[in-house]
Amino acid sequence: MTGEKPSSRELVTAVKEFMETKVIQSVDKHTAFHARVAANVLATVDRELELGPELAIAEKERLTTLLKTDGNRSALNKELCLRIRDKKIDLENPELIEHLYQTVMGRLSIDNPRYSAYLKALEAR
Amino acid sequence: MGKGDKDFEQRLAVAVGRHLEQPAEIRDLHRLTGGAVAETWWFDAVAGSETHEMILRLARYEEADNSFYVSKRTEAEIQILANTANVPAPNVYFILEAADNIGTGYVMQRIAGESIPRKILRDEQYTGARDLMARQCGGILCRIHAMSHDSISGLKILKTDQQLVDQYAMYESFDEPRPVFEFAFNWLKANAPEDPAPCLVHADFRNGNLIVGPEGVRSVLDWEMAHLGDPMEDLGWLCVNSWRFGNIDKPVGGFGEREDLFAGYEAAGGRVDPEKVQYWEVFGTLKWGLICRFQSLMHLSGSVRSVELAAIGRRVSETELDLLQLLT
Numbered sequence: 001m002t003g004e005k006p007s008s009r010e011l012v013t014a015v016k017e018f019m020e021t022k023v024i025q026s027v028d029k030h031t032a033f034h035a036r037v038a039a040n041v042l043a044t045v046d047r048e049l050e051l052g053p054e055l056a057i058a059e060k061e062r063l064t065t066l067l068k069t070d071g072n073r074s075a076l077n078k079e080l081c082l083r084i085r086d087k088k089i090d091l092e093n094p095e096l097i098e099h100l101y102q103t104v105m106g107r108l109s110i111d112n113p114r115y116s117a118y119l120k121a122l123e124a125r
Numbered sequence: 126m127g128k129g130d131k132d133f134e135q136r137l138a139v140a141v142g143r144h145l146e147q148p149a150e151i152r153d154l155h156r157l158t159g160g161a162v163a164e165t166w167w168f169d170a171v172a173g174s175e176t177h178e179m180i181l182r183l184a185r186y187e188e189a190d191n192s193f194y195v196s197k198r199t200e201a202e203i204q205i206l207a208n209t210a211n212v213p214a215p216n217v218y219f220i221l222e223a224a225d226n227i228g229t230g231y232v233m234q235r236i237a238g239e240s241i242p243r244k245i246l247r248d249e250q251y252t253g254a255r256d257l258m259a260r261q262c263g264g265i266l267c268r269i270h271a272m273s274h275d276s277i278s279g280l281k282i283l284k285t286d287q288q289l290v291d292q293y294a295m296y297e298s299f300d301e302p303r304p305v306f307e308f309a310f311n312w313l314k315a316n317a318p319e320d321p322a323p324c325l326v327h328a329d330f331r332n333g334n335l336i337v338g339p340e341g342v343r344s345v346l347d348w349e350m351a352h353l354g355d356p357m358e359d360l361g362w363l364c365v366n367s368w369r370f371g372n373i374d375k376p377v378g379g380f381g382e383r384e385d386l387f388a389g390y391e392a393a394g395g396r397v398d399p400e401k402v403q404y405w406e407v408f409g410t411l412k413w414g415l416i417c418r419f420q421s422l423m424h425l426s427g428s429v430r431s432v433e434l435a436a437i438g439r440r441v442s443e444t445e446l447d448l449l450q451l452l453t
Contacts, residue, residue: 038432081304084308085311100305100308117450
């Protein structure tokens with residue numbers, strides 16, 4: 001974050017609103033479909049700017065505890081994948097299941113918080 | 126060559142005219158949305174006093190020898206065969222020739238009706254259809270699986286373990302560690318059922334590839350993933366949560382119950398193994414997740430630039446949650 005104004009989130013939101021209020025109505029059906037997709041993409045980017053950094057830190061902390069080793073998030077995920085592949089860790093492990101749920105739920109809160117299974121899981125938790 | 130421009134339209138008119146054996150004029154040519162590997166073009170062909178309602182199916186990029194998709198020629202041959210086997214698929218009018226200079230594809234019958242999942246699941250006029258569709262799908266799938274496919278040379282046998290090897294190779298090519306996918310692969314390897322005698326599998330039979338009227342399923346589209354394999358693959362794929370479009374509590378395409386799907390299949394003479402259907406639902410969920418990532422790579426690699434393809438890459442997490450729900 002540079003602290004510059006308007007912020008990244010404000011700029012992305014400005015473009016998203018432009019797509020929704022001006023572009024979609026004034027182009028042909030095929031292009032309007034893609035303009036709607038584009039506006040949804042900008043909403044995802046906005047959510048990632050808001051939620052992404054904290055979720056990434058939390059994911060890395062859980063991975064460090066779970067694997068009892070350190071590294072960046074990508075390296076830790078790679079290590080977890082190797083251990084799963086070699087069957088050194090399995091889905092009987094409640095700590096692991098909890099980590100996977102939290103990670104995937106965090107990702108969906110950015111990618112698609114309207115997804116049916118996400119809403120159902122939020123309700124259940 | 127600008128697809129959809131006047132020259133393109135003229136070349137299409139020549140090809141259609143040859144098929145109709147009289148000069149034809151193309152009207153209202155426009156591309157329909159969706160379709161990552163194929164383009165679908167809507168048009169009317171006017172010849173003499175008659176108007177023919179047609180669809181052009183075109184390969185979107187050059188066809189490679191690829192175990193995931195059949196060629197457009199094979200796809201057309203399957204649709205032609207389906208029509209002789211009491212399976213509702215659009216009639217194929219003719220396959221494009223190289224000299225047509227239009228691309229690789231074919232022209233088929235345009236079936237009236239609705240194919241947009243959210244409309245099928247929510248519009249009042251399909252209330253009756255929704256009650257019937259799970260059972261109808263069972264019957265249609267059973268007839269697809271009974272089709273005698275020897276005449277079609279472009280169909281590959283895909284054994285379950287081979288499919289797992291192919292899917293894992295695709296996953297590895299992304300070089301992106303996804304713990305949930307690793308678990309899913311482990312589970313699928315450990316629980317793989319024995320391969321039955323291979324039969325024709327549609328492999329993309331789902332809400333979104335069905336044309337629906339108030340009376341139910343009218344036609345089955347998008348045969349490009351067809352192969353020879355385990356018939357239960359189709360039943361599992363139809364139940365994947367991604368095809369329920371929000372109606373998570375209606376496992377069959379968001380419109381029906383498994384019991385009705387199975388009853389329709391068995392009434393048509395088939396036998397359902399619910400455990401295998403569950404296996405293929407897990408497989409299908411993982412496969413859709415990988416397809417999402419693959420399609421976004423088609424954009425990122427520059428082969429087809431499209432915001433739609435880019436966006437689909439962020440749908441992988443949906444399948445990760447579905448897999449967790451299925452496996453834990």
